[in-house]
Amino acid sequence: MFNERGIAMPMALIVLMILTALMAAFAIHAAFEKTLGVPPPRVPASAFERAEDDVGAEARAGAPAFVARQQALAAYIAGVVAAPPVPLAEDSAGRLGLVLAAIVQAFDRTVS
Numbered sequence: 001m002f003n004e005r006g007i008a009m010p011m012a013l014i015v016l017m018i019l020t021a022l023m024a025a026f027a028i029h030a031a032f033e034k035t036l037g038v039p040p041p042r043v044p045a046s047a048f049e050r051a052e053d054d055v056g057a058e059a060r061a062g063a064p065a066f067v068a069r070q071q072a073l074a075a076y077i078a079g080v081v082a083a084p085p086v087p088l089a090e091d092s093a094g095r096l097g098l099v100l101a102a103i104v105q106a107f108d109r110t111v112s
Contacts, residue, residue, distance in 0.1 A: 013086065013087070016085075016086040017086060017088060017092060017096070019086075020080070020084055020085055020086055020088075020096070021096055021099065021100070023085075024076075024077070024080050024096075024100050025100065025103055027076065028073060028076075028100065028103050028104055028107070029107075031072070031073055031076075032107050032111065036111060040107045040110065040111060041110050041111070043106045043107065043110050047106045047109070047110070048102055048103070048106045050106075051102040051103075051105035051106040051109065052098060052099065052102035052105075054105060055098060055101045055102050055105050056098060059098075059101075064101055064105060065105065065108075066101070066104050066105045066108045069108060069112075070104055070108055073104050074101075074104070077097055077100045077101055077104070078097075080096065080097070080100065081093045081094070081096060081097035081100075084096070
């Protein structure tokens with residue numbers, strides 16, 4: 001039989017993780033908007049996918065390319081991953097960091 005209590009806590013944690021990711025993505029968007037004076041241009045999904053692949057490869061080789069140009073955002077992402085506002089499993093925190101870094105990389109490529 002379905003137990004509502006058994007699913008409530010995992011679902012709440014999933015929702016909190018999604019909200020954490022959205023909050024961080026909005027902060028990145030706002031930082032680009034503040035720097036550019038206008039919202040960053042729309043980035044196609046394919047560009048985000050390519051950026052995610054590139055960030056992963058660049059991280060294995062040292063550091064993603066955007067880190068030198070976007071030091072404040074790189075530090076922000078590192079802070080979110082190191083001390084997320086909600087408890088995250090290590091693999092979830094790593095995945096969140098990768099996605100946020102891909103967002104910065106895609107925006108950085110679009111406006112550079």
